Amino acid sequence: MCEALRFIVFMIKSRWFTVFASFMMMACSGGTYLFGTYSKELKQTLGYDQSTLNLLGFFKDLGANIGIFSGLIAEVTPTWFVLLIGAAMNLxxxxxxxxxVTGKIAKPAVWKMCTYIAIGANSQSFVNTGALVTCVKNFPESRAIMLGLLKGYVGLSGAIITQLYLAFYGNDRKALILLVGWLPALIGVIFVYTIRPMKVESKPDDLKVLFYFLFVSIAFALFLMAITLIQQSITFSKGTQALTATAVCFLLLFPLFISISEELDNFKLKEHPKPPTQISIVHLEKYPSNQAISAPNTLSISSSSHPGGTPFFSNIFNKPPRGDDYTILQALFSIDMLILLIATLFGLGSSLTAVANFGQIGESLGYKPETIHTFMSLISIWNFFGRVFSGFVSEILLMRDQIPRPLMVTIVLFIATTGYLLIAFPFPGALYIASVIIGFTLGAQLPLVYFILVERTKPFYKGNIYKKLRENAEQVKAEEVEEMASPSFSNGFK
Structure with a gap:
C-alpha cells in the first residue's frame, strides 16, 4: 500500500503526467470555436443585429489572440499562478x-458584452502560456511535435464540448455558454499544481511515446467525426447521448494510461536501482595537468549578447544574420516579421471570420440547427488534423526534404481560399466540404507561425540541433574506440 501511494505521488510529479494534464486543459480551452453555435442565441435574446454580432466576434478574436499579458505575467510568477488567472478569467x-443571455441580470450594454467575451477568450492565452509553453520546455528535442499535439487537442475541444453539452443540457444553446464557462475553469483548478517546468533529461523513447499519443488522438478524432456524422442522420436519445459522452470521456482519459505505463518503469528504476557495473580504471597521463582538453567536434550554440552599458535600442536596425537570435525590437522592425504579420492577419483572420459566422451562413442557406452543430464539430475535428499535420508532417518535410515552413504556410493559405470560394458560390452540400477545408487550414496556420517564430537560432534553422549533437557524440565515441585499438594505447597497459 505504501509503495502504491509513493507511486501515485511520483506519478503526479512526473513529466508525462504534466503532458496528460496539459492535454486535459487544452481539450477544454477551445470555447472560442463554439461562438458560431451560440451566436444565434445572443442575436435573438439580446436583440443584436448582424453588425453588433460581428463586433462581438471581433472582440472574441481580439481577446483570444492577445497573449502579451499572459507572457509578461509568466515572466515574474510561477506557472500555477498563470493557470489560476486563466481559470478565473474564463469563468x-x-x-x-x-x-x-438568460435574463438573470439586467440586459448588458454592448460594450459590457464585448468586454465579457474578450476576457473569457483571453483566458485561452493563459492556458497556452502555462501548459503549452511548459510542455515545450520539458521536451525541447520534440517541441514541434509536442506543440502540434497540444494545439491539436485545442482543435478537438469544440467537438468534445459539443458532445458533453448535448449530454448535459440537450439542445439548450444558452446552457452551452455556461458549460464553456465552468468546465475549463474546473479542469484548470484540478490540474493547476501538476503543470510545471522540469529539469529532466530527454530519453530516446520520448519520441515513441509521443507517437503513441498521436495514434490515440487520431483515433479520438475519427470517433468524434463518426459520431458527428451519425448524429446528422439519427436523433440520439438522452441515454444514447450519455453513453456517447462517456465514451468521449474515456478516450479523453486514455493518454493517462500511457503516462502511467511510461512512469511505472521510471518508478521501479528509482525504487530498485540496478547495481553499478564494476569497471577497472586505468589512469593515463595523456594530457598535461595544465592543458585544457577540447573536443574537435563540439557544436557551439551562441546567443546574441550585448556589451554591458549599451542601450537596448541602439541596435534596432543593426540586425544579426537571418537565423540568429533577434531582440524584440529587432524583430518588430524586420521585414520577415512584417511579412509574417501580414500573412497571419489576412490568412488567419479570414479563417477566424468564417468560423465565427459559420452558424449564420448555414442558417441563411437553409440548413437546420442540428446541421449547424455538425458543421462546427467538423471544423473542430479537422482543426485538430491541421494542427497535428503542421506539427508532425512539417517537421518530417523540413528534415527530409528541406522544405521551409514559410512555403508550407503559403500552401495552406492557398488551400484555404478554396473553402472561402465554396461559401461564396455554394451548391448543395458545399458547406460540408468548406467546413472541412477551413477547419484544416485554420488548424495548420497557427502552429506553423509558432514554429517559424521559435526556430530562431542557426542550428534549429538549418536542422535539428539534437540530431547534430547525437552525430557529434557518435563521432567522438568512434574516435575513442579507434584510439583504444591503436598500438600506442595498448602499450599503455604494458
Missing part, C-alpha cells in the same frame, strides 16, 4: 455572458 467572462 468570469462566460458566466457574465450566460447571466445576461
Amino acid at each position: 468570469f467572462g462566460y458566466l457574465m455572458m450566460w447571466l445576461g
